[in-house]
Amino acid sequence: MKNLGYYNGEYDLIESMKIPMNDRVCYFGDGVYDATYSRNHNIFALDEHIDRFFNSAGLLQIKIPYTKDELKALLKEMVKKVDSGEQFVYWQVTRGTGMRNHAFPGEDVKANIWIILKPLEIKDMSQKIKLITLEDTRFLHCNIKTLNLLPNVIAAQKTEEAGCQEGIFHRGDRVTECAHSNVSIIKDGIFKTAPADNLILPGIARAHIIKMCKKFDIPVNETPFTLKELMDADEVIVTSSGQFCMVACEIDGKPVGGRASEIVKKLQDALLDEFLEETK
Template sequence: MENLGYYNGEYDLIENMKIPMNDRVCYFGDGVYDATYSRNHIIFALEEHIDRFYNSAGLLRIKIPYTKEELKSLLNEMVQKVDSGEQFVYWQVTRGTGMRNHAFPSPDVKANIWIVLKPLNVKDMSQKLKLITLEDTRFLHCNIKTLNLLPSVIAAQKTEEAGCQEAVFHRGDRVTECAHSNVSIIQDGILKTAPADNLILPGIARAHLIKMCKKLEIPVNETAFTLKELMEADEVIVTSSGQFCMSACEIDGKPVGGKAPELIKKIQDALLNEFLQETEKI
């Protein structure tokens, strides 16, 4: 198949799938999601993404109708059905299907599982990103990978209109994260990245970046940093599942970074090799 949509045991091409109008996602965005990439039909960092998925669901009191092992088996089975081995692998759970009501449905209403798979490659990390900054007006539970993404949608549109690739959120002077990525900086050979509190999503790519820097003996400082530090950093790094370590060259029309290219390249090569090794065809 060229792509694949899955809903509670039924699957077909994405464009052929139909979803009940009363799925709570339609009214409330009542669910959580996670996503990663596959190569050679092997899903990258699946264990970590599954753990975060179940944590997000638990924080919203959504009971996933599969064990972790059952869901991993299902995802591994589904990626084999798409022709391309290089895929964007997305899955979500919604609280269930029922007449519109803000309160949770009765406990016997099962949660709904969605899977969306489409051919896509991870991004070329040699490309430089242009960013904008926006005040972070989201709610105070950004550590939950919820389906309520309207602020990120608005930010993405503003980014597009500015001819840039990503928006950096800040609350006052504190930098939090990007609209759909994490942001970190390198200053004086040290990686500085926001703490994994309720104001950022604990990105899997961010975790791999931290782990790799420690492996490469690059000091890591997990404390909040300011807009001034962002603009004056030796390098600005954007990380997500599809872009392991992208560096920025411009923020709000002003040049940034570019002062530690060898260090950036070292980290990028190490992260890419990690991805290639984990997804090597057996």
């Protein structure tokens, strides 16, 4: 298949799949998701993504109808059905299907599992990106990878209209994260990234770059940083599952970074090597 959609045991081309109108995702975005990439039909960092997925569901009291091992086995089986070995691997769980009602359905209603697979390669980390800053108007549970993404959609549209590749959220003067990614800075040889509190999603790529910093004895500071620190940083780095370590060259039309390229290259090479090794 060129791509694949899956819903509760049934699968077909994504464009051929149909979903019940009463799936709670339609009315409430009542569910959580996770995503990563595969190469050679091998899924990257699957254990970590599955752990985060189950954590997000647990925080919303959604009971996933599979064990972790069962869901991993299902995803590994599904990626082999898509022709391309390089895929975007996405899955979500919604609370179930029932007549519209804000309160949770009864315990007899089972959660729904979705999987979407499509050919896609990871980003080329040699390309620098342009960013804009946006006031963070999302709710206070950003640590849950919820399907309620309307603020992120609006931010993505503003970013595109500005001719940029990503938007950086801030609450007042505190930088939180990006619309689709985590954002970190390098200053005076120190890697600084926002703490994994309720205002950011604890990114898997963020965890991997922190691990690489520690491997290379690059100091890591997980405390809040400000918009001024962002603009004055030696480098501004955006991380996500498909773009392990992208470097910014511009924020709000002003040039940034470019003063710690050796550190960046070391991290990029190490992260790419890790990906290639795990998915060979």
